[in-house]
Amino acid sequence: MRRLEIDKTEESVRFVARYYQPGRFDSHKAWLQMGERLGITPKRRSPIMMWRVAAVAIVVITAGILYLTAERGDTLIAGYDHTEFTLPDNSRIEMQEGAKLKYDRHFDKTERRVSMHGEITFVVAHNEAKPFIVSTPTAQIEVLGTEFTVTADDDDTRLSVASGKVRFTPGNPVIPLLCTAGMTVHYSARTETVNVTSPGSRMEINGKTRSLTFNNTGLKEIVMVLSHFYKVQIELPESESDLTFSSSFTQESIIEIINIINFTLDTHIILVE
Structure with a gap:
């Protein structure tokens, strides 16, 4: 019985993570769909059901990351610093508070491409057939397998490479820069200036x-x-x-x-x- 309750709670967590979208979540429909999934007719919100929903809320809040699923892919938003997440290709990211990352439903199928805003550290799973591409509002970063940190907003992109090789291409002038461990790049779209520092x-x-x-x-x-x-x-x-x-x-x-x-x-x- 205990195992059954845990399994149903986990399913509730997955349900909320999959279907929640700001401004579009229909609570009545959610109760009906969740009840069907859990084998319960939700005519009356029982204490057990309320406990499950509370547990879901606690898990979502303490996870520190808002995970939204849309028709075109997924969006990750960090609720606090050092929020960790594993992408479908087993690449790992550490997001600072307010950072945002998006990838579409084709991620790791035909290519590995994400877009981001804020500060995120990437540890990319090696795959020569599918280069990992990070797009910011002002630049594009391409890697095969390495560890690096990107901080980006609407005007600036900063790259710091911890290991491996990264190809950094600013928006203008369009110059692909090969960056290795210990190198940093700062690109300002406003001034169209690229500063590259290496040891x-x-x-x-x-x-x-x-x-x-x-x-x-x-x-x-x-x-x-x-x-x-x-x-x-x-x-x-x-x-x-x-x-x-x-x-x-x-x-x-x-x-x-x-x-x-x-x-x-x-x-x-x-x-x-």
Whole structure:
């Protein structure tokens, strides 16, 4: 009898988690549907039934996360800091209070794509066939399997990588940045500025002023940024890719920048026509 009551309470929890939506929850219909599921005709709200509903409410409140199911997928909203949840692909997330995450009904079937707002730490399950993609109001982040934290609002996106590799692509300028452990990225859509910090180096890209700042940045990264920033193809000898360079440029042409780097480092970077 005790096991039966527990099973029915768990089913009640699942019922509320599945069907609750703000402003659309019909309590009368819910009583009828819940009664059918539990094998009870709810003509009168018995003490046992009231206890079950109270238990459901306690579980939902203490869970610290509001779990809404809609026709297009699921929405998670954190009620307090350090709220943990496991996604259908077994990726784990830790949400700070007020953070919001959405994914549709195709998640982990054809792709792994979520959208978010607030601060969320991701520990992504590795799956090379289905890259994990996080969309914020101002950027897109793509990973294969790693741990990272994203903080996002309508104007800014911040990324901090704990392990693995992450591809961060700001809204404008559209430059895919490969980020590894220890790197952080801050993108401001208002100023169209990307700041990338990694151990021992720093880089700033400003789309509005058309300026670039490199501080002890690897040539491989610089060439990649220049290629996307100026929408050209640049060739860098493999033997020179590990060299680093520091300088700032504002509205210089791509030819001027390549000439300055080659003259400074005695390198052989060329612009492919």
